[in-house]
Amino acid sequence: RKEVEQDPGPFNVPEGATVAFNCTYSNSASQSFFWYRQDCRKEPKLLMSVYSSGNEDGRFTAQLNRASQYISLLIRDSKLSDSATYLCVGGSNYQLIWGAGTKLIIKP
Amino acid sequence: EAGVAQSPRYKIIEKRQSVAFWCNPISGHATLYWYQQILGQGPKLLIQFQNNGVVDDSQLPKDRFSAERLKGVDSTLKIQPAKLEDSAVYLCASSSWEGRKLQETQYFGPGTRLLVL
Numbered sequence: 001r002k003e004v005e006q007d008p009g010p011f012n013v014p015e016g017a018t019v020a021f022n023c024t025y026s027n028s029a030s031q032s033f034f035w036y037r038q039d040c041r042k043e044p045k046l047l048m049s050v051y052s053s054g055n056e057d058g059r060f061t062a063q064l065n066r067a068s069q070y071i072s073l074l075i076r077d078s079k080l081s082d083s084a085t086y087l088c089v090g091g092s093n094y095q096l097i098w099g100a101g102t103k104l105i106i107k108p
Numbered sequence: 109e110a111g112v113a114q115s116p117r118y119k120i121i122e123k124r125q126s127v128a129f130w131c132n133p134i135s136g137h138a139t140l141y142w143y144q145q146i147l148g149q150g151p152k153l154l155i156q157f158q159n160n161g162v163v164d165d166s167q168l169p170k171d172r173f174s175a176e177r178l179k180g181v182d183s184t185l186k187i188q189p190a191k192l193e194d195s196a197v198y199l200c201a202s203s204s205w206e207g208r209k210l211q212e213t214q215y216f217g218p219g220t221r222l223l224v225l
Contacts, residue, residue: 008148032212043199043216044151087150095164096212098150 003027004090006099013078014107020074021102023088031092033064033071038085038101047073047086078106110134112217114200120223126188129220132181133202139163141214142175142185143199151199157183190224197221 006023013019025033033050048055050062050071061074071090075082083106088099113132121127133140138159143151154173156163159180168175172191177183187194201214 004150034212043219044214045216046213049213096153096214098152100148100150 003097004088004099006086006088006102008100008102010103010105012105012107015078015080017078018074018076019078019104020072021086021104022070022072023090023099023102024068024070025088025090025097026069027091027097028066028069029092030090032090032096033062034089034096035060035062035071035073036087036089038087040084044087075104080106080108082106112200112202112215114198114217114220116220117218118221118223120225121190122225123192124189126186127190127222128184128186129198129200129222131183131185131200131217133183133200134204134215137202137204137215138180139203139205140177140183141201141203142183143201144196145199145219146196154185187222190222192224195222195224 003026011019035047036044037047038044048057048062050064052064054063059076063072085101085103087101089096091097112134115130119127140157142154144154145151154168155165155175157177160177173187175185197219199219200217203214
């Protein structure tokens with residue numbers, strides 16, 4: 001079993017819609033979680049950290065569910081520019097494990 | 109502020125040849141990471157440096173891969189000899205410390221795209 005698992009997608013979503021995807025982690029001791037965004041043929045860039053109480057940044061909301069060991073990312077009012085691969089990262093003690101990413105395609 | 113620099117951006121070599129990649133992290137970032145990202149997969153940590161010391165190299169194939177960060181600033185990653193399965197993007201990232209706490213946000217360079225024929 002992979003330590004951090006994501007649905008690879010692709011998620012094909014019309015512009016303006018709301019989309020959500022989850023990421024499960026196997027190590028219950030994991031304490032730090034992040035969502036990174038990676039555009040095609042580009043490097044990953046931090047989208048947002050995920051806090052225990054959940055957090056929001058504009059159209060993006062991240063949640064952590066420790067009981068079920070998953071984190072989620074919600075994107076509201078999706079834009080064409082949101083098309084990218086979203087990488088889930090989790091770990092502890094400065095050892096972070098990366099998921100394989102979920103590909104999101106926003107269609108006009 | 110300048111970002112993480114990497115070179116070369118692209119490299120094509122034949123199997124059994126050697127190759128080296130260079131990375132210059134963001135100024136002042138004590139922690140440097142080398143990742144391998146194979147197409148369709150997430151980044152896989154190869155080695156993590158804290159200044160010029162190795163923190164984690166558990167996933168580095170030490171029979172063919174080596175890395176150094178002699179002066180605690182820039183770093184080189186070498187593959188010798190290369191295999192077909194080494195074809196990937198090699199990403200360098202860095203992060204900073206705030207007081208005694210490592211900031212877990214990692215800043216990535218543009219990567220080196222390696223093709224082994």
